[in-house]
Amino acid sequence: MTINHRKTGWAAVAVSLLFSVLLTLNYVQMWKDDLIIPGPGVTEVKWLSDYEPSLRGTLGDTRVFVMEGKEPGATFLVLGGTHADEPAGWGAALILVEHCTVARGRVIVLPQCSNTGFTHNYPQEAHPQFISFPRPDGTKRTFRHGSRTGNSAEHWPDPEVFIQYPHKQKYSGEECRNPNRAYPGRPDGTFAERVAYGIQQLNRKEKVDMQIDLHEGQPEYPFINALSGHPRAQDLVSLAALEMQMYDLDIGAEVSPPSFRGLSNLEMGDMFPDLMAMTSETVNPTQGKIRGITDEFLPVDGIDAFYDRAAQLGYLFAPWEGGSPLKKRIGRNMQELQALCVALKEVTGKEIEFGRIPSYEDLMTNGVGYYFNPPPAEPADPGFRALPGVWRLFTQR
Template sequence: MVKQKKLVAVLAVLFLFTTAAHNVFAQASVQDIHGRYLIEHDYRPSSSLARTGWLSDYYPELLGTPGDSKVYYFEGSKPGGTLFVGGGTHANEIAGIMAAVMMIETLNVEAGRVIVVPNMNSSAIGNQEREPELPAYTSRGPSWISIRTSSGIRYFKYGSRATNKAHQGVADPSGGYVHPDSSEAPLAGWEFRNLNRAYPGRSDSGLTQKIAYAVMQLLIKEKVDVAFDYHEADAGGRLANMMVANPKNIETAAGALFDLELDYGLSLKLEPSNMEFRGLSHREWGAGTDAQAFLIETPNPAMVADAPDDVDVVNDPENPLGSRVAKHLYATIAVVRLFSDEHPDKAIRFSGLPGFEDLSDKGLGPYLQ
């Protein structure tokens, strides 16, 4: 009898454990009425949200594929310009995703519009496969991160750098990947599934190229004035703490970085897009649309070459997630402020985001819904 009671207790604990785990992981494979294969993200938009849409609204062939992704539109009561923010181009670069989520949950837009796509590569966010041909840093990290908020513990999906091979629809080129407009030497074959080598995209190629094509159509159709692509790089490496700007808007970038240094003591490096290297967002968005195009790189501890597998991507003592998210958001604010001063008829004004120091020091928890 005692043994039986013990067994029941053990089974009950096991049941509770697997149910809790199931609740989190059940979110990973949801299909909506259109057959869209999607991760059901727990994002809780602010009251400034005007509506949501999909990347497939700009390129219907994405509908029902794992490349479709939700688009959040925020509108002010006054007319103005349009800001676009993309996170999760590389789904292992969690600060980019969480900066976009922080915008979704706290934005109060007064003038103009803000369009946010938190998971630019929706296939990569569900791709946790360790592929031997990809460097370890491209998929190292947890499947989910957890953040304690005033409404309880919340979970956010962490993914990989590349589109899931099973979703791409076309095999990786065996002779290496060459962008169709590039004259440079081939990259590794898997780079065919790297969204940030695929712009301006193609309608007659793999899923990654189709996602890029849809994003370009969004930027054009929505007449985006300022566009940001949020990334992370290996902490301590050359790219970390950098803003990359299309040459046509490098002066705005330089001015913004000067202001960030002055206002917050935040030093970011600045680099112009290499116009010879094809496929990157800041290069192709700036060349193919009217948008001023920027990319931010923050230091992710999981992307360091010899980082341990159980590296803490949220509470890293050197580069906690809050400080990385603050860098993305405040670099964006500094650029938008300069753009708005220079183009008063297209001013983009918003508030609601947590303060730079508050977010850096306290993390995301106090500010998420």
Template sequence: MKLKGTPLTAALLLILALGASWLAGMNFRAMWKDDVFVPAPGFEKKMLSDWFDGIRNTPADTPVYIQEGETPGGTVFIMGGTHPTEPSSMVTATLFLETAKVTKGRLIVVPQANIMGFSHNSPQEGHPQSISFTTADGGKRVFRFGSRLTNTVHEWPSPDIYIHPASGQQLPGKERGNLNRCYPGVPDGSLTERLAYALTELVRKENVDLAFDLHEASPEYPVVNAIVAHERSMELAAMAAMDLEMKGITMRLEPSPKNLRGLTHREWGDYTETMPILMETGNPVQGRLRGRTNEKLALTGEDKAYVKAFGLGRLYIPYDGKQTMEYRVGRHADSILSFLDNLDLVYEEQGVLVEGVPGMKELEEKGVGSFLSPVK
């Protein structure tokens, strides 16, 4: 059998293949470029390795921003980006970083907790590589979308079974790359475990009074539009939930399960003196019922399949055809502000007060981008 073709055809095919590989490589490398943040006046930038040297000069080291008010008080920690596929968490932390003026106590903000998860995405899920916002001056702010897990370049090979070091609980091997299954962390463990240890050390060494870990969940997941609170945090969480209810923001209040290990709402409460809070908003990008997955879905939450699912009573959140970024960030922001008000009321010496952070109403009126600082 005689094969058809010429050396020229083979050369052209080789050039096309090399060109496609080069474009794919450039596209991949674009996600290794750090996002830009513009801290409000008063914030001091540090690196997480200042609290644990075991991640210094590694891809796990992530920026930490601290602002201290003129009036003494407590310390509050806001952490976004545990799971980069849950963008309202990172955007909410960024909102506080770029708008907050602390008048009492200290505010610590980490916008991208698992910064290694922002350096790749999940192509099999059809996820976008980035999301963007238009700022008040007409400019654009772009943030990476990322993946739920640490980049496998830094967590390879995954074990068949991940055994949580502090409890012995067994999980699928890939969960070793899930930051929120690795707490309280291990100082000589995998890079994700060392990252978890560094964040726990930050909470412990800074005597954080109230610590937020921000998340998103699928609309069909039972723990959504919810506060998950350690028993030490429950009284404060109940007060905040009642305040939010009066504002028209319904919030489920869930106790932290004692047998569900590795998560912030359990391990921070058990291994430090803080009051840990994990919060979930509803995001169709996280769900399995969604249609086309792109930047628009991440920003608007508009999906026809979820309209049908809501009509069939299959969702745990009210769904009118959208779950906008403004709504989701607004839920997180209003919730944090309610917690701060009640913290100052109940534990005055540990109080932390901030000004300038918009709530849901302002965000829905003007858009998230209006409150992000322009970047030259």
């Protein structure tokens, strides 16, 4: 090798090292917790590790916000961010925490149920790492736009085939990091199963009466604008769908198929005989396979020319007029949370009442950012509360 070749070789190594360092610095920004500013309705802030201590110090630990009303009543668990790339779920949960109040009973909210999913994204899908919401006063709030699955740094490598516990249903290997295949969870299982076990323990300790897991799906997927429940919650789901229709919001009412194991509504419903467990889905083009330009605006504005065309050709399962902006999707979720409380009382006599909560119309009028609290003038750098497992091997003894 000549001197020149050697120089070129070292230069190539140096350039790739530089890019690796820059990309790593960019990537680790997602390991920092989002700023969440509890509003007047929050009476206690806990962590999932208060229910399952083995999660402490891991990316799986996440904030649990308790909103207790003045009047006694039932307990409602709201799971947002099971899939961190489905912002209508975590966005609705964040509006509960930052803006809403509870008059009767308790509402327990996990806006970032799968915190590990928020610590990485899908760069090869061109998914943004962060999305922002402008507020009426000109400030904005920014949150991480994560991934459907947990961070592989907490569970690596993926198996060829993931065998669900305890029903032994087989899924593709990557699904071992999907939080919504990990229920009911177990303390000594995969990382996702340990997080699911934390939710199981929370259910047990807090004696939850009703649980909703807020999801989103792609526009070409048949199960969208839909509410699905454990077989025992069938009446409640149907009544809630009727209640939604009073506000001109169509929502499909379905029963969770007993052959589809590992889902929060089916497994938690099977485990706790008094629990009414549901899942719902709004329409998110960022998850779709035929979408066009994918940037930080698509998850918020929900406008896409390819889906416009697909809708014209009649290929979509839900109305597409005006696209599917996040304010519409979160508005549906806010109305659904209220409909579920009405239906719970009707079916079981148990009562949960929100005090302040925006309606679908409110979200359509004011937008999403209106319901988030103003950021502090100089936001403190949250630092790294926890590092991924692989990283901990090098930094902790």
